[in-house]
Each structure stands twice: as structure tokens, then as C-alpha cells.
Amino acid sequence: MILTRRQILLGGAAALLPVPAIAAPEYRLMPRQVADGVWLVEGAQESITRQNGGAICNIVLLETAQGAVVVDTGGTHRHGAALRAFADQRLGGVAASLNTHHHPDHWFGNGAFADRPIHALPGTIDAQRAGAQALSDGLYKILGSWMQGTAPLPATISVEGDLALGGRGLAVMALSGHTGADLALIDRQTGTLIAGDLLFLDRAPSFPDADIAAWRKALSTLGGLPISGTIPGHGPFHRNSRAVAQTLAYLDAFTARMDAAAGLGLTPAETLAAGPMPDFAHLVANPAEYCRAVVQQWRAHEISALPVIGGSV
Amino acid sequence: MAAILSRRLPGGDAGLVAFGSGVTAPDLDRGMWDSHREGLLGAPDAWRSDPGLCLLAPRNAEDARHVPVLADATGLGPVERIVVTIDYSPFPLALVFHPGRALPLLGFGVKYEIAGPIRASALTGAEWIMGGAFIDAMGGGCSAPAATHARPDWQEGFGEMRARLWPDTGRLRVGIRHPMDTGLADGVPAHHLTDLTLTDARGDEIARLEIHEPLEENPVLTFLLPPALAQGPVRIAARDTSGFRFSGEVAA
Numbered sequence: 411m412i413l414t415r416r417q418i419l420l421g422g423a424a425a426l427l428p429v430p431a432i433a434a435p436e437y438r439l440m441p442r443q444v445a446d447g448v449w450l451v452e453g454a455q456e457s458i459t460r461q462n463g464g465a466i467c468n469i470v471l472l473e474t475a476q477g478a479v480v481v482d483t484g485g486t487h488r489h490g491a492a493l494r495a496f497a498d499q500r501l502g503g504v505a506a507s508l509n510t511h512h513h514p515d516h517w518f519g520n521g522a523f524a525d526r527p528i529h530a531l532p533g534t535i536d537a538q539r540a541g542a543q544a545l546s547d548g549l550y551k552i553l554g555s556w557m558q559g560t561a562p563l564p565a566t567i568s569v570e571g572d573l574a575l576g577g578r579g580l581a582v583m584a585l586s587g588h589t590g591a592d593l594a595l596i597d598r599q600t601g602t603l604i605a606g607d608l609l610f611l612d613r614a615p616s617f618p619d620a621d622i623a624a625w626r627k628a629l630s631t632l633g634g635l636p637i638s639g640t641i642p643g644h645g646p647f648h649r650n651s652r653a654v655a656q657t658l659a660y661l662d663a664f665t666a667r668m669d670a671a672a673g674l675g676l677t678p679a680e681t682l683a684a685g686p687m688p689d690f691a692h693l694v695a696n697p698a699e700y701c702r703a704v705v706q707q708w709r710a711h712e713i714s715a716l717p718v719i720g721g722s723v
Numbered sequence: 724m725a726a727i728l729s730r731r732l733p734g735g736d737a738g739l740v741a742f743g744s745g746v747t748a749p750d751l752d753r754g755m756w757d758s759h760r761e762g763l764l765g766a767p768d769a770w771r772s773d774p775g776l777c778l779l780a781p782r783n784a785e786d787a788r789h790v791p792v793l794a795d796a797t798g799l800g801p802v803e804r805i806v807v808t809i810d811y812s813p814f815p816l817a818l819v820f821h822p823g824r825a826l827p828l829l830g831f832g833v834k835y836e837i838a839g840p841i842r843a844s845a846l847t848g849a850e851w852i853m854g855g856a857f858i859d860a861m862g863g864g865c866s867a868p869a870a871t872h873a874r875p876d877w878q879e880g881f882g883e884m885r886a887r888l889w890p891d892t893g894r895l896r897v898g899i900r901h902p903m904d905t906g907l908a909d910g911v912p913a914h915h916l917t918d919l920t921l922t923d924a925r926g927d928e929i930a931r932l933e934i935h936e937p938l939e940e941n942p943v944l945t946f947l948l949p950p951a952l953a954q955g956p957v958r959i960a961a962r963d964t965s966g967f968r969f970s971g972e973v974a975a
Contacts, residue, residue: 685734686738701782721882722968
């Protein structure tokens with residue numbers, strides 16, 4: 411076997427790297443049209459890992475005469491750039507983009523859309539500004555080189571009411587529950603609901619900023635809409651009310667489990683170790699999401715199980 | 724492990740087995756263990772791990788300010804004390820639990836400054852039994868200001884004590900509203916609980932806990948009492964570094 415000088419140099423350089431040298435990661439998008447002019451790039455039904463590059467949430471691109479309206483921009487700058495390239499090459503560029511909420515898998519690709527307006531609810535923009543650094547630190551730790559070039563760019567325009575972007579009408583619902591500000595949209599042309607992370611389907615919901623009572627209320631709003639199809643934040647496009655029913659059932663079962671555990675005198679460590687509710691144990695991203703959710707939500711349930719018996723003397 | 728109550732939840736038995744049941748990983752004799760054994764446990768000659776000591780902890784600290792842990796040494800013989808240490812913490816000594824007439828089980832939450840092992844070492848006779856778990860963490864839990872300092876008046880509700888006794892399982896859970904300031908956050912002096920004592924109706928001590936900086940803000944502690952003591956009442960008394968005293972009484 412004859413090695414060229416270049417191969418030897420490359421091999422030598424690779425040996426010096428602290429982590430195993432792997433091929434530069436690449437986002438492979440598979441956009442598919444689910445309704446007239448509604449393109450869905452389905453996220454991996456997984457947690458954020460070094461394998462999927464953080465491309466886990468659903469991205470929607472709506473065709474207009476002035477280019478695509480992009481709903482959520484991906485989990486890294488390079489993810490955003492891949493989405494942008496698809497829009498530029500196939501959909502005549504980008505008219506505007508939107509962020510449904512402040513979780514990083516939905517907006518860390520904003521940098522690739524910085525030359526166009528980026529819309530989000532005011533509460534989302536505040537949370538993006540406040541949380542950018544911590545979220546970025548966390549993602550760099552998990553994703554490593556996938557994050558190259560990612561400098562979180564909060565949305566630039568507050569959504570105050572219904573929108574018409576590139577001539578395409580969008581009914582805007584400013585809701586909350588999954589986070590403090592959750593944007594849900596209905597594409598008027600096709601009647602497609604773009605629900606953001608208020609809806610999960612066949613994947614365990616994530617709770618880091620959840621207000622379960624508000625989330626239930628949002629679900630009752632979403633459950634009563636006259637729509638032709640639903641794109642959840644995570645999970646497949648569907649034409650029935652499965653995601654609303656499943657997300658609601660998960661919230662109810664989780665709340666009941668926390669109340670039961672706190673009422674029986676369990677510690678949070680035991681509650682976490684017990685794993686998810688049996689009916690939902692098979693969902694993708696469980697037991698990881700359940701364990702995270704116990705830590706995030708435990709305190710409220712514990713407080714109501716422990717009466718005040720004394721204080722400072 | 725029989726004292727672990729995960730099984731009381733539907734599917735909890737299978738969940739606990741899948742979680743790993745709190746059994747100590749075999750490679751946990753590294754990190755700061757040699758140094759802490761010498762400096763914090765009095766340099767004992769003999770130590771070993773034992774399935775009779777389980778330590779339940781999450782693999783990742785989702786919130787570095789509140790990492791829930793349960794140390795269950797009820798599978799060992801009589802335990803004189805349990806020492807909780809955190810390998811790379813700026814405050815490696817977290818708690819010293821003297822179970823006395825209670826059972827050697829302690830639930831608590833800690834702040835995590837950096838990823839690494841947490842250990843509960845139980846002294847039984849002349850022998851130390853160590854149980855532990857590695858917890859991954861973004862960290863910063865010990866150097867961040869307590870959440871209460873973001874409010875206009877951190878003293879509102881300060882010292883409030885909550886507790887409940889479960890006579891059927893012998894569980895006692897006690898919470899005290901306290902910032903547990905470590906002194907590492909900018910401009911916030913150290914102010915934390917130092918000890919907590921459980922006494923019975925006659926005033927005799929049941930168990931005692933020495934508390935150090937890593938205990939979480941607004942800590943909730945879990946104890947296990949034998950059936951006679953679990954009927955209550957139990958008196959709880961605690962002190963902090965500023966001389967505040969806290970007390971309350973809980974009946975079954």
C-alpha cells in the first residue's frame with residue numbers, strides 16, 4: 411500500500427485531534443409537500459444528539475410569489491443555511507421567517523435568515539434574548555462541530571396580530587403553556603395548522619418551561635379549530651385530532667403521576683427512577699424527557715403535599 | 724433497596740430496574756475518592772462498595788441548582804453515619820447524617836458546580852461502604868445566586884417549615900425555605916443551614932444532620948423512621964450560619 415504525502419499528513423493531523431475524526435457533519439433535508447405550497451421538513455423523532463445535529467423539530471416553508479415564509483429556522487446556523495439553500499433554489503428565496511417559541515431547536519438557524527424579517531411573539535423575543543447564551547452553551551456541549559458559526563440571533567419583529575407575508579395570509583394565535591409564549595398559525599390558503607411545540611405526536615413532550623394549566627387551555631383552543639391538517643412541533647403531519655388528544659393525555663397522566671408520588675411521600679429521585687407512565691413509556695425520547703420533566707415540575711407538586719408546620723423562631 | 728418506593732407508582736418496578744436500581748458503578752473508585760477518603764472520612768484503611776447501599780441520582784443534572792438524590796443504606800447492618808461528598812465541588816463535603824434511631828436512608832437535593840461523582844459513604848462498625856453515581860452537569864449551581872434573590876424581598880417566607888409523616892411507610896419529609904447561599908455568588912455572603920435535628924415526643928434525639936453549602940435552596944429532606952417513631956409526633960429543629968433557628972412539629 412502506497413500512501414501519498416497528503417494522506418500521511420491528514421492521518422497525522424487526525425491522530426492529534428482530541429476526539430475521533432469523523433466526516434464533517436451535513437444536514438440532509440427531505441422536504442415534502444403536505445398541502446398546496448406547504449413544504450414540511452420533518453425533524454428526527456429524537457432528542458438533540460450529536461448524530462442528528464439538533465435537526466429534531468418540524469420546519470415548514472410556505473410558498474409565496476415573493477419567496478418562502480419559513481416557520482422555525484432549525485437548531486444550528488448550518489441547519490438554517492441548509493434550509494435557506496432549499497428555499498433559494500426551489501422556492502424563489504425567502505420572504506420572511508417566524509419562530510414559534512424560544513427553544514433553540516426552533517430558532518438557532520436564524521442567522522441564515524438575517525437579511526429578511528424574522529417574526530416572533532414579544533414574549534418569545536424576550537426569552538430568546540435572556541436565554542441565548544445559556545442555550546448556546548448547552549447546545550455546543552451536546553452538538554460540538556454542528557454548531558460552527560451559530561451565534562443566536564433573536565427575532566427582529568414582534569408579532570402583534572394576523573399576518574400576510576409575501577401575500578400569504580396567516581391566522582395568528584398567541585398562546586402559552588409549552589413556554590411562556592407559543593405561536594400557532596393557520597395557513598389560510600390550505601387550512602393547515604402549524605402548531606409549534608404545543609403539539610407533540612408519538613414523541614414525549616418536553617417540559618423545561620411548561621405551565622401545564624396554560625398548556626391544557628391552549629390545547630382546548632387548538633382542538634376546536636376548523637382545519638384541514640396539522641403539523642405538530644414534533645411528529646408527523648396528520649389530518650385528525652390525534653396530536654391534541656395525545657398531548658393532553660400525556661399532560662394529564664404526568665400531572666397525576668407527580669401528585670401521586672408527592673402524596674405517597676416519594677422523593678424526586680425515586681419518582682424519576684420509576685420511569686414514565688406505562689401508557690407513554692414507549693414514546694420516543696422517553697424516559698429521557700420524563701426524567702427531565704420530573705426535575706422541572708416536581709417542586710410545585712411537592713409543595714402542595716407538605717403542609718406548613720413551623721418556621722423561624 | 725426494599726426501602727425505595729419507586730414501585731408504588733404504576734410501572735415503577737420495571738422503571739427502577741431499567742434505571743439501574745441505584746447500584747454503584749464498578750469504576751467509581753477514581754476521581755477524588757482517594758483524596759476525599761483521606762481528608763473527609765479520616766483515612767480509613769478498609770472500604771468497599773456493597774449492593775446494600777443504593778444511591779439514586781439522575782444521570783444528568785437537568786437543573787444544576789436542584790439535583791435530587793436518595794441514599795439508601797438500609798441494606799447494610801447498623802450504620803453509625805453517612806457522609807455525602809461531591810468529587811469536584813468547591814464544597815466537597817455536602818452532608819453528614821447520623822441516623823441514630825432512624826433508619827439509614829436520606830433523600831436530599833444538591834447544587835452541582837461541575838460534572839462528576841457524588842458519593843454516600845456509610846460507616847458500619849469499622850468499615851466504610853461507599854455508594855455513588857456519576858452526574859453529568861453543565862454546572863454553575865454553587866456559584867449562581869439563589870433564585871430568591873431575584874425577588875424584591877428574599878426574606879418573605881424565609882424559614883417556613885413544611886413537613887409530613889407517613890406512618891405506613893415510616894417516611895418523614897421536611898422542607899425549609901432557605902436561600903442556602905454558598906458565598907460564591909457575587910455580592911451574596913454565605914448564609915446556609917448548618918444542622919437539623921429530629922426529636923421524639925419526650926425530647927430525645929432521633930437523628931441528626933450536619934449541613935454544608937451544597938444542599939439545595941429551599942431544601943426538602945427525606946428520612947425513614949421505624950414503625951414506633953413513625954406514629955409521631957416528631958419535633959424538627961434547625962439552625963443556620965446567621966444564628967437563625969427554625970422549628971416545627973409534625974404528627975401522623
